[in-house]
Amino acid sequence: MRRIAAAVCLGIVVAFLVAAALLLHPFGHPPSQMDDYMIENSQNETGTNNVVAAVLFDYRGFDTLGEATVLFTAVTGVVMLFRVVKKKEEEHK
Amino acid sequence: MSKIVRTVSNQLILLVLIFGLYIIMHGHVTPGGGFQGGAIVASGTALIIVAFGSYEVQKRLKERHLSILESGGALIFIGLAFAGMATVFFYNFLVGSPVFGHIPPFGPNPGDIWTGGVVPLMNIAVGLKVLAGLSAIVLVMALASSGEEMEE
Numbered sequence: 485m486r487r488i489a490a491a492v493c494l495g496i497v498v499a500f501l502v503a504a505a506l507l508l509h510p511f512g513h514p515p516s517q518m519d520d521y522m523i524e525n526s527q528n529e530t531g532t533n534n535v536v537a538a539v540l541f542d543y544r545g546f547d548t549l550g551e552a553t554v555l556f557t558a559v560t561g562v563v564m565l566f567r568v569v570k571k572k573e574e575e576h577k
Numbered sequence: 578m579s580k581i582v583r584t585v586s587n588q589l590i591l592l593v594l595i596f597g598l599y600i601i602m603h604g605h606v607t608p609g610g611g612f613q614g615g616a617i618v619a620s621g622t623a624l625i626i627v628a629f630g631s632y633e634v635q636k637r638l639k640e641r642h643l644s645i646l647e648s649g650g651a652l653i654f655i656g657l658a659f660a661g662m663a664t665v666f667f668y669n670f671l672v673g674s675p676v677f678g679h680i681p682p683f684g685p686n687p688g689d690i691w692t693g694g695v696v697p698l699m700n701i702a703v704g705l706k707v708l709a710g711l712s713a714i715v716l717v718m719a720l721a722s723s724g725e726e727m728e729e
Contacts, residue, residue: 524683527680530696531669531673531677531692532693533689534605534606537604537605537610541703542669545667548703551612552654555710558714559644559647559711559714562713563640
């Protein structure tokens with residue numbers, strides 16, 4: 485019974501993967517006009533030669549703020565974790 | 578580590594730091610940026626810790642100072658984002674101004690460092706944040722694994 489359920493689940497996943505592969509846009513034809521807009525206007529609007537940097541810090545700056553927050557949380561967590569260990573060692577002495 | 582490793586990494590750390598700072602400063606002209614350059618500088622910190630041991634490094638490089646640097650980078654980043662608030666959040670208000678205000682010609686061009694508006698400043702802020710944060714992670718984990726007392 486479990487084998488049948490597993491086979492059905494696998495079939496569904498494979499069907500979705502094949503459907504997604506068939507529905508991909510052809511290479512070089514992006515689905516929206518946003519890509520062409522950024523490539524053509526990033527040098528005029530942001531004065532940045534590197535379009536990736538223009539997207540990262542200007543057009544999608546809020547996303548980068550989230551990334552920086554993720555890094556800040558990770559650093560805070562690591563430092564907090566190792567500090568707690570130190571404090572407990574001192575208490576046991 | 579041995580004397581050979583210490584000597585070689587002593588010479589190599591300068592090149593690593595210069596390359597990382599170059600990647601941060603030229604983030605708006607060439608591939609790279611704050612995140613990548615900060616990671617390169619933090620790998621230089623890891624190199625020094627491997628060569629000299631965390632106890633020697635901890636005398637010069639305090640985790641407290643790195644935390645201050647990281648928070649300062651984050652504050653500069655959010656402050657630049659709020660400075661464009663007159664138009665919209667994260668507005669690039671420095672394009673056309675005397676500070677990083679040149680506008681490059683359309684299409685391929687040799688590249689000009691004095692372009693980009695707030696993008697290079699944000700690259701520097703994120704670079705400070707990433708190099709301090711990753712260096713703090715490496716330093717704290719090295720100190721904890723070597724069993725040294727951490728200096729608060």
